[in-house]
Amino acid sequence: MPDFSIGVDLGGTNLRIAAVSTDGQLLEKITLGVKVALGRDHVIGEMCDAIHRLTEQYRGSGRFVGAGIGVPGIIDRETGMMCKSANLPGWSDYPVRDEIERRLGVRVFLDNDAKVAALGEKWLGAGRGVDNMAMLTLGTGIGGAIVLNDKIFYGMTGMAGEFGHVTVEPDGVPCGCGNHGCAERYASATAVVRMAHEAIATGNAPGLAKAAKSDPEFSARSIYNLAIQGDPDARRIFHRFGQVLGILLAGLINVLNLDMFVIGGGVASAWDAFAPQMFAELRDRSLVYAASAPEDAVGKKEGASALIGYTRKKTIITRALLGSDAGLYGAARIPAS
Numbered sequence: 001m002p003d004f005s006i007g008v009d010l011g012g013t014n015l016r017i018a019a020v021s022t023d024g025q026l027l028e029k030i031t032l033g034v035k036v037a038l039g040r041d042h043v044i045g046e047m048c049d050a051i052h053r054l055t056e057q058y059r060g061s062g063r064f065v066g067a068g069i070g071v072p073g074i075i076d077r078e079t080g081m082m083c084k085s086a087n088l089p090g091w092s093d094y095p096v097r098d099e100i101e102r103r104l105g106v107r108v109f110l111d112n113d114a115k116v117a118a119l120g121e122k123w124l125g126a127g128r129g130v131d132n133m134a135m136l137t138l139g140t141g142i143g144g145a146i147v148l149n150d151k152i153f154y155g156m157t158g159m160a161g162e163f164g165h166v167t168v169e170p171d172g173v174p175c176g177c178g179n180h181g182c183a184e185r186y187a188s189a190t191a192v193v194r195m196a197h198e199a200i201a202t203g204n205a206p207g208l209a210k211a212a213k214s215d216p217e218f219s220a221r222s223i224y225n226l227a228i229q230g231d232p233d234a235r236r237i238f239h240r241f242g243q244v245l246g247i248l249l250a251g252l253i254n255v256l257n258l259d260m261f262v263i264g265g266g267v268a269s270a271w272d273a274f275a276p277q278m279f280a281e282l283r284d285r286s287l288v289y290a291a292s293a294p295e296d297a298v299g300k301k302e303g304a305s306a307l308i309g310y311t312r313k314k315t316i317i318t319r320a321l322l323g324s325d326a327g328l329y330g331a332a333r334i335p336a337s
């Protein structure tokens with residue numbers, strides 16, 4: 001039987017834990033609703049119980065190589081400390097790794113959730129077999145990770161890949177990071193809902209206004225559904241979304257010239273609504289993309305650059321394949337690699 005590891009995906013609303021064999025087979029997955037309000041110690045306790053149960057259960061089938069944990073926040077990989085997390089109040093400056101190692105007596109690795117999602121897609125998803133790629137996770141904000149020569153590129157302080165806070169609008173919407181006009185203010189689930197409320201406030205978006213009134217959730221998904229049904233104001237929001245994502249990707253492609261860019265996260269499922277504009281921006285704004293665009297992404301656009309198809313190697317922009325399991329697989333991959 002193959003060896004196995006444990007992957008943990010600690011989110012703001014769910015705690016998910018999986019036993020995964022080192023050859024990538026899912027052995028078992030547990031989903032626990034995280035009662036963040038009950039505090040850090042409660043969450044750590046539930047996590048340790050679940051890890052313990054899974055390791056005991058599968059120990060007979062192979063060697064346990066350790067646990068990887070993806071967390072939503074900025075972490076210090078050397079010390080295994082959570083430095084800052086917007087979604088997990090009360091976890092700042094907490095030694096997550098050491099505490100779990102102490103309780104369970106197993107090897108524990110801690111990493112940022114966007115980085116482990118990229119590792120998951122690289123291992124078993126869209127990026128399988130690709131050495132150089134980046135992943136953008138479109139959710140509440142935009143998470144990001146760069147993979148170079150098969151390894152996450154962390155940068156000096158581990159913060160490389162903060163794509164969401166690249167400026168796309170000089171005097172744009174203020175962002176929690178202190179900047180204005182960050183990409184995630186226009187191309188995330190939060191941004192879609194904000195833009196919808198702004199459109200409703202003008203009094204000229206009847207479809208959105210009606211949906212907001214009748215749908216207590218009124219989420220990015222509701223607005224996507226309207227866009228797909230042809231509502232012009234909802235379509236305009238995803239047009240803006242695609243435009244900003246295209247501007248961001250054009251910059252990344254020009255700078256990094258990677259083989260693949262994987263788009264994941266909850267709002268990636270609105271692909272049909274934003275991707276056409278995203279590709280249009282890429283063709284217009286990135287000479288590197290224009291020189292390496294796949295034929296099927298070129299379309300029939302008038303005046304498409306003469307550079308398109310210039311090289312035999314193609315820049316692939318694609319959707320993630322593993323959905324919310326990417327983080328679980330990626331976290332399990334860290335101790336196994």
Ligand SMILES: [Zn+2]
Nearest residue numbers: 165175177182
């Ligand atoms: Zn920002």
